[in-house]
Amino acid sequence: MTVATEIRTDASARAAEIYSTATLGLYIDGEWREGAAGRTFDVLNPVDDSVIGQVARAEASDLDDALAAAERAFPAWRDTSAFEKSRILMKATALLRERAPEIGRLMAIEQGKPVKDATLEAFRVSGTLEWCAQETRRLYGRVIPTDVDTSLTVRYEPVGVVGAIVPWNFPAGSPMRKMSAAIAAGCTLVIKASQEVPATVCALAQIFHDAGLPQGVLNLVFGRGAETAEHLIDSPTTRLIAFTGSVPVGKQLNARAGALMKPTIMELGGHAPVIIAADADPIQAARRASAAKWANAGQVCTSPSRFFVHESIAEEFTAEMVRQAEALVVGDPLDEGVTMGPLINAKRVESTDHLVKDAVAHGATVATGGHRIGEQGCFYAPTVLVDVPLDAEVMSEEPFGPIAPITTFTDLDEAIRIANSLPFGLAAYGFTESASTADILARGFEAGILSINHCGGSVTEAPSGGVKESGLGRESGPEGVQAYLITKRVSHKLR
Known part of the structure; x- marks a missing residue:
């Protein structure tokens, strides 16, 4: 092993200079803002433990604003044509590929993976976004033949407002899996990302904004893990909870959602x-x-x-x-x-x-x-x-x-x-x-x-998820988008 122990004396200054270009804040109803109480989290550089920025901390009122924005935006986004959804997501894909090197540098600073790997992660998630942009045009229902004078069809419709919680280890990959699939399915969402790696996911939110995603469809917050997750779960506005994280926390959140008969997607740990x-x-x-x-x-x-x-x-x-x-x-x-x-x-x-x-x-x-x-x-x-x-x-x-x-x-x-x-x-x-x-x-x-x-x-293109205590449901592939849909059977008496 070669150890680059001679960390540059200007490492902190270099990281801070690059990081100062990042947008950091809460993204609610199409606007960047601070938290209601003005409180923040420090963002640390894991290379030397130096503080390189602060990100807004969401209060309960901020979460309520985000949930209300998602609820208001849902009917119009649900009814937006598949072609228009696809167009917006494809524009976001192009912007993500254009900005991948910049996002890679921010990710390397706040999360610690080598900048080459971080940039590759940003490019790879553009593929996730592109695939979901195309999948939104493939959410077919079906017609079922009957032996009576009644038509029988199956429709797939977005579940509604999604509450999503993502970790720090893949600052672009984990959020994008949820954002792209939920938005492609016609859902709106409030996503709680890790305050340890805020710049990357903020850059993703800005890309959706610049691509023309209607206000309220995507809302991004940062907050204390347990209290923020519980607020999202307990809200009657959310219809589904998507979580990536540890097994113990996932089990707690799933139990809380289950008490409300609220479905979950749980991508949990393994060994x-x-x-x-x-x-x-x-x-x-x-x-x-x-x-x-x-x-x-x-x-x-x-x-x-x-x-x-x-x-x-x-x-x-x-x-x-x-x-x-x-x-x-x-x-x-x-x-x-x-x-x-x-x-x-x-x-x-x-x-x-x-x-x-x-x-x-x-x-x-x-x-x-x-x-x-x-x-x-x-x-x-x-x-x-x-x-x-x-x-x-x-x-x-x-x-x-x-x-x-x-x-x-x-x-x-x-x-x-x-x-x-x-x-x-x-x-x-x-x-x-x-x-x-x-x-x-x-x-x-x-x-x-x-x-x-x-x-x-x-x-x-293929589903990903665990069995036993490693999770429920699947992400990626057709199954990943289907997870954000409900199945509706419609019968119609013809005469």
């Missing part, structure tokens, strides 16, 4: 197992798994996070994982050549370090990494752990950081059983050269997203 079978190519498997493991410093809900390697190839696999980890360049995400930036905040660093120390206390060995980097900022060395026992916390608690815990197995069925033993089921990965073993893995894994011989990421 993705990786099984490397005896006949797999250990070098290739390690390289492909590493690319996914170290992306975004491991702060990805589908990140491979439990490695089960057949004992016959474990040594080769582990050696290549270590080589890949040590080839990373860790440093300021704005610097050219940096391949891994800091974690989002000090809490994530502390959690990561705790899991490493707990694993070592249970008998694991640190093959590389295993420590903080530097005295300032939120850097942690990419860490490979070997001989990790199943009772170590890292084998049951999602690390959400740069840790790759490796253990070995001899029996494939037993490895699958252990992989499925946790209550999570978001993503799973398998590596094998055998078609029959691939089929065993595909059938055996309990997960909503499964990749064989690679660690596939999100795909705009």
Whole structure:
């Protein structure tokens, strides 16, 4: 691992200068504004913990204003033709692609992923927006033949006002999944984004504004997580709640919504197992798994996070994982050549370090990494752990950081059983050269997203979501837009 510990002395000034160009605020009823009480959240640069900006904090009255705006805008947006919706969303797509480099720089500063990856995220979500722009013209109903003089049709209509809550780890990707699908379906929404990464989502809201989205269709707020989410759920205005975040919080919000018979879309955490079978190519498997493991410093809900390697190839696999980890360049995400930036905040660093120390206390060995980097900022060395026992916390608690815990197995069925033993089921990965073993893995894994011989990421055209405690419903693909629609059966007596 190369550590760019020589953080530039002007790093804070450089980041602050770039960040000063960002629009930060609440976007309600087509206008930017401050919170009713004038309170703000500090935005920190994870490179050095410096304050780089402030974003408005929404009060209850601000949330009510946003909900009222969405409610007023809904009838007209619902009845807007599919062609006009598509036109506006396609214009937003073009603007997003034009502004992706600028958004990438803001994202790198506030969230910590390398600027190249951040810019790529902005470009990729333009594809999500483009696909939803086209999907709005494909929301077909159907005619059902009957044996009586009655016509029978099925209509799909937008559910209404959506309350959405998104996290910080994909500042463009997570909000855009919800905004593009809901708006394409004909819904209006109030979205609560993370105050840790406000500039990116504010830039997205500005793009929708500049593309001509009618006022009130999209409303953006920042606030304390629990109280803001509860306000959105409890409001009779919202008809659906869409949440991306941790399993414990998702379960609490889902229970609260369920008490009101309010449907939810829940994209929750996982703890993705990786099984490397005896006949797999250990070098290739390690390289492909590493690319996914170290992306975004491991702060990805589908990140491979439990490695089960057949004992016959474990040594080769582990050696290549270590080589890949040590080839990373860790440093300021704005610097050219940096391949891994800091974690989002000090809490994530502390959690990561705790899991490493707990694993070592249970008998694991640190093959590389295993420590903080530097005295300032939120850097942690990419860490490979070997001989990790199943009772170590890292084998049951999602690390959400740069840790790759490796253990070995001899029996494939037993490895699958252990992989499925946790209550999570978001993503799973398998590596094998055998078609029959691939089929065993595909059938055996309990997960909503499964990749064989690679660690596939999100795909705009295909559904994404978990099973068990990892979520409800699906995002992306036709299913992702359908989630924001209600199904209405209409019968008409002809005579």
